[in-house]
Amino acid sequence: MKDNPFELLQSWYDQQCDGDWEHEFGIKIDTLDNPGWSVSIDLLGTNLENKKFTKVNQLITENDWIQCNVENYKFHGAGGPQNLMDIINVFLVWQNSK
16 A cells, blocks of 8 residues: 555545546646645545535744645645645545545
């Protein structure tokens, strides 16, 4: 079993690809100018589209922070320059929760 967060995210994405979903939806990872990371994951058409999500808002320092929420069938995550893996882990933990 894969345990690298990026491999797990790749696997989740691959499982959603059904010949249709990937043409309209997907995952976007981008940078922020404050600096930091932004992650957007489309949930419509997946088993997560109606799953309850509790917002995450952690501020440790000016450059060590994450904010995650689900809105309009999208997971949105943002964080500091060293927090990309933390954002992805928030998604993965939620995705695997009951």
